Amino acid sequence: MPTHNPSQGGLTPGLPTDRTSLLAERQAIIDQHGPWASHNLALPYGVFTMGEQPRGDNFRSSKFLQLARDVLRKPFTELRVLDLGCGEGLYAVEFAQQGASVLAVEGRTVNLVKAEFAGRALSLSRLEVRQGDVLEVNRERDGVFDVVLCSGILYHLDQPEVFHFLRNLRAMCTGVCIIDTRVSLTSEVEAEYEGRSYWGKLYREHAPGSSEEEKLQQLGASLNNDVSFWFTRASLANLLGDLGYSTVMECWIPTPYTIRADRTTFVAVPGSRARAFHEIGSGLHELRWPESEDAEPGLGGSGS
Numbered sequence: 001m002p003t004h005n006p007s008q009g010g011l012t013p014g015l016p017t018d019r020t021s022l023l024a025e026r027q028a029i030i031d032q033h034g035p036w037a038s039h040n041l042a043l044p045y046g047v048f049t050m051g052e053q054p055r056g057d058n059f060r061s062s063k064f065l066q067l068a069r070d071v072l073r074k075p076f077t078e079l080r081v082l083d084l085g086c087g088e089g090l091y092a093v094e095f096a097q098q099g100a101s102v103l104a105v106e107g108r109t110v111n112l113v114k115a116e117f118a119g120r121a122l123s124l125s126r127l128e129v130r131q132g133d134v135l136e137v138n139r140e141r142d143g144v145f146d147v148v149l150c151s152g153i154l155y156h157l158d159q160p161e162v163f164h165f166l167r168n169l170r171a172m173c174t175g176v177c178i179i180d181t182r183v184s185l186t187s188e189v190e191a192e193y194e195g196r197s198y199w200g201k202l203y204r205e206h207a208p209g210s211s212e213e214e215k216l217q218q219l220g221a222s223l224n225n226d227v228s229f230w231f232t233r234a235s236l237a238n239l240l241g242d243l244g245y246s247t248v249m250e251c252w253i254p255t256p257y258t259i260r261a262d263r264t265t266f267v268a269v270p271g272s273r274a275r276a277f278h279e280i281g282s283g284l285h286e287l288r289w290p291e292s293e294d295a296e297p298g299l300g301g302s303g304s
Ligand SMILES: C[S@@+](CC[C@H](N)C(=O)[O-])C[C@H]1O[C@@H](n2cnc3c(N)ncnc32)[C@H](O)[C@@H]1O
Pocket: 038, 057, 084, 085, 086, 087, 088, 105, 106, 107, 108, 111, 132, 133, 134, 135, 151, 152, 153, 156, 219, 220, 221, 222, 223
């Protein structure tokens, strides 16, 4: 993967100190890497990365903030946040501006440069933007996080890597894991992990034979894998339970900014299991979601 060296980008290492220098630096980034494609950030001096109108991602950013606040009920200044596949950095920057310590990981230089620029323009000393593959983030090197944000990245990974990725996230997550993702509405392909079956479909990311350069130009796509694996809702829920999240929810409020049947926000909370006095037989935690909407959760189910 070509890597970005901030000292070679023609960008000023320090802070832009007035509107003119901020606009000049923004323009230098656009000239070199193209315009901002999806994250509209409000920078100092009334400068926006994209324009004065909010975009869908602005609503998503507010949603993640609200979720973290409601689930964790802690001041943002006490939180450590991991933003995976951070793109142009909107969510990472938002959490850092709220006072959290944030590690944002992004594979593409063109996105990373924009996230770094926003962090610098806003003097966010607690924001670290790192170029890397999200598959390589791990607890041994990177520690644990109160908030693990996995927005728009899960459905760009293939199996079996996606299973190891989710296991890594579980190991790093001490508070809440927010997974905003596309899901498969059909159970077409079976993927096995640790003796269990999970279902979903394959999604083509890059045309067969695409060069590395062509892949990098698809700004929101996978880095290397030509195909990704999309879990069904049921299988993703089962997997998150299997990985040790004791509560897994889908978020209705705050509302999504766009209603699509195949897009959702999972909110997974690691915890220890409550034991009911009246737990009889195998118990609640052994039940699994079936792939068919007509079936009841059961001990077998296609995810078993
Ligand atoms: C669909 S965009 C989502 C951006 C942002 N998280 C959001 O939700 O708006 C996917 C991002 O993940 C990055 N990405 C894809 N695969 C990656 C990988 N294996 N490691 C690091 N970044 C990756 C892409 O470069 C892109 O910026």
